[in-house]
Amino acid sequence: MNIPQFNFDLIRNSNLWTIIESDDNLQANLFSFLIHFALFIFMIFSIQWQTKIPNFAEVELWDAVPTQIKNKQLQTKPLKNKKIKKIKVTPPKIDKQQLKLNEEAEIKLKKKKNKALERKKKLKEIKKLQAKLLKQEEIEKLQDKVLEQEKLDKIKEKLLEQERIEKLQDSLRDEELKKKPTIAIEADKEVLAGVSSGELDRFKALIQQKIQQNVNNQLCGLDRVELEFEISLMPTGDLLGEPKMTQSSKIASCDAAVERAILQSQPLPLPKDKKLFKRLKDLKLKFHPNGHYDL
Amino acid sequence: MIHRIYSLFFGILLLFATPIYALEVIEILGGKASEIPIAIVPFEGLENIGGQKAHQIISSDLNRTGLFRPLNTRGISNSPSSDININYTKWSSMDAQFIVVGKVESENPISGNIKITWSLIDIFKEKTVVSMRYIGKKSQYRAIAHKVSDNVYEHLTGSKGVFHTKIAYVKKVNNKKYSLNVADFDGFNSRPILNTTQPIISPRWSPDGEKIAYVSFEKKKPVIYIQNLRTGKRTLLANFKGNNSAPAWSPDSRKLAIVLTYNQNSQIYTINADGSGIKQLMRSNAINTEPSWAPNGEDIYFSSNRGGSPQIYKVNINDDEISRVTYEGKYNLSPSISYDGKLLIFLTNDQGKFKVAIQNLISNQVLKISEGPADESPIFAPNGHLVLFTYKDYGKTTKIGTVSINGLKRLPINVGSSIIQEPTWGPITN
Numbered sequence: 001m002n003i004p005q006f007n008f009d010l011i012r013n014s015n016l017w018t019i020i021e022s023d024d025n026l027q028a029n030l031f032s033f034l035i036h037f038a039l040f041i042f043m044i045f046s047i048q049w050q051t052k053i054p055n056f057a058e059v060e061l062w063d064a065v066p067t068q069i070k071n072k073q074l075q076t077k078p079l080k081n082k083k084i085k086k087i088k089v090t091p092p093k094i095d096k097q098q099l100k101l102n103e104e105a106e107i108k109l110k111k112k113k114n115k116a117l118e119r120k121k122k123l124k125e126i127k128k129l130q131a132k133l134l135k136q137e138e139i140e141k142l143q144d145k146v147l148e149q150e151k152l153d154k155i156k157e158k159l160l161e162q163e164r165i166e167k168l169q170d171s172l173r174d175e176e177l178k179k180k181p182t183i184a185i186e187a188d189k190e191v192l193a194g195v196s197s198g199e200l201d202r203f204k205a206l207i208q209q210k211i212q213q214n215v216n217n218q219l220c221g222l223d224r225v226e227l228e229f230e231i232s233l234m235p236t237g238d239l240l241g242e243p244k245m246t247q248s249s250k251i252a253s254c255d256a257a258v259e260r261a262i263l264q265s266q267p268l269p270l271p272k273d274k275k276l277f278k279r280l281k282d283l284k285l286k287f288h289p290n291g292h293y294d295l
Numbered sequence: 296m297i298h299r300i301y302s303l304f305f306g307i308l309l310l311f312a313t314p315i316y317a318l319e320v321i322e323i324l325g326g327k328a329s330e331i332p333i334a335i336v337p338f339e340g341l342e343n344i345g346g347q348k349a350h351q352i353i354s355s356d357l358n359r360t361g362l363f364r365p366l367n368t369r370g371i372s373n374s375p376s377s378d379i380n381i382n383y384t385k386w387s388s389m390d391a392q393f394i395v396v397g398k399v400e401s402e403n404p405i406s407g408n409i410k411i412t413w414s415l416i417d418i419f420k421e422k423t424v425v426s427m428r429y430i431g432k433k434s435q436y437r438a439i440a441h442k443v444s445d446n447v448y449e450h451l452t453g454s455k456g457v458f459h460t461k462i463a464y465v466k467k468v469n470n471k472k473y474s475l476n477v478a479d480f481d482g483f484n485s486r487p488i489l490n491t492t493q494p495i496i497s498p499r500w501s502p503d504g505e506k507i508a509y510v511s512f513e514k515k516k517p518v519i520y521i522q523n524l525r526t527g528k529r530t531l532l533a534n535f536k537g538n539n540s541a542p543a544w545s546p547d548s549r550k551l552a553i554v555l556t557y558n559q560n561s562q563i564y565t566i567n568a569d570g571s572g573i574k575q576l577m578r579s580n581a582i583n584t585e586p587s588w589a590p591n592g593e594d595i596y597f598s599s600n601r602g603g604s605p606q607i608y609k610v611n612i613n614d615d616e617i618s619r620v621t622y623e624g625k626y627n628l629s630p631s632i633s634y635d636g637k638l639l640i641f642l643t644n645d646q647g648k649f650k651v652a653i654q655n656l657i658s659n660q661v662l663k664i665s666e667g668p669a670d671e672s673p674i675f676a677p678n679g680h681l682v683l684f685t686y687k688d689y690g691k692t693t694k695i696g697t698v699s700i701n702g703l704k705r706l707p708i709n710v711g712s713s714i715i716q717e718p719t720w721g722p723i724t725n
Binding site: 200204207208211212213214215216217218219220221222223224230251252253254256260261263264279280282283284285286287288289290291 | 318319320321322323324325326327328329330331362392419451452453454637638655657658701
């Protein structure tokens, strides 16, 4: 395949450069000056895109809100008196009782302030205690969580170990199966499908035993009768829907007895392995309540 | 182009395809469950009539069959009396597959009639199987309860119940007085139909329920009578030379098979119910006795020593063709055939003990269903699910009792402290 490539020689040898060099230099300089001038003018008298000019406001920033205005006012009074002295105006008589009252008021204010401070301190302490308690609770919760997590981790570890063991067992089985070339083709298929035929048969036998325990064949007369049911199972072993009878014994009490046996057998034993479960989740159950007399 | 589209389409299908397996098949042979767990809930209202309670009568009836396991319902709160608002979870947790609920009310205060309304409920399927109502006199209370049992039995087993049937038996008092009695199947409402000072043996109820044939020693030798149950009138059926014994009704109640020692030893004859048309069935030097007419009307099962020891055989009444039926055990006698001809019961000598055995005539499997040691006179219930027989109570007094054909339930029939023997079972009547 041909990859396209730029031919730089063509660009270098083009007539573009030669055309520019052939023009008059004065004209070009004038043109460029005009353009630059126009841009300069445009920069100065450019368009104001903002429609509203923001209003400015001056703000005085205080560290704290002034709370002692009254005291300040009280402090200004003697200054005024001093000024009066300079003008030689007879000083007004200071009411002692008023002073006393003022002092008392100041003491009261101080006490109030102290009380307020104490309250604040107490509140702070209470808050600190509460915070401590909350922290303790949180710590306890955290500890619980940690313990739970540890438990979960242990369970997970156990499960993982089980899985490992199961996997090992499966792999061993697979190896054994691989070692035996004479095993039937069906078994090979099972291995390829990731399902152990031995396990499949084991669970089929367990299901068979559990249902057989509940079949009351006395309700099926004495003749050789056969029934067939199809069932779907959930991973829990419980039935998904009702058993579907595909072949009747033609004895109503027998059909009902077998259906009851299936229902009564819930939950049926099922494997944890998903692949194996898939093979057993839909089953056909063939019943011979009175056995095979011809065997 | 089309080929490309097809190949693309199948390619996509293959991508999404999962392996498809045929349904796994599980074969289940036989069954190990024997009884249906059922809760008979105490009936609401006037259930206690003269000390009798409907739920106890029904429970007792079903228990006797060996097919049901009545659950204990004592102390259960909020027991339902109808099929409304059933707590299925509660009953399911008690292992009940079915429950029977009902109520007893006064139907008419003037006539004194009672009304029993009841329902059979399927706990698994959470639905009502049947609901019915009976009206009757207080004196019919037990009979109504038996009817409920019959209905429950029929709905769940497919066979008719025998709880409304009658039995007959011989009562012997001080070796001097004998009476032929008729009672309900469970021994209640007993009444004598014949009192005599001579022994009575082998009573047999006619399939039409009208008559009972029996052997009496009134004529200083065994002779056969037929007694009409409605009129009480009796006729002498067979008083031939020698012994006249072991009557067995044909399925149509028109004929009987009897045993006569007319020539030498016991031989089987057939005779019309009016005493006419006597005919020897087969001729042999061996003893042929205890006939039991098969429901097909053509075969008669009997016991014979023609093979050396007593065994059960059958003979075709049309061509006298004989075939041996029992092979298990060295000493088998007293055959009785079930209403459908599929089961045979007989007495077998099991190491010196006489026990009731049952043989499946299809599979020829044999099962001993009683304990012995001196059981006698086994006879089938009209539905073939129970066997009535005599046994020695504590090895001394002869009593009658029933055993279920699965051998699970052996229960006495209480009809007094006297010697009770030679039972027979009446047919199912409407």
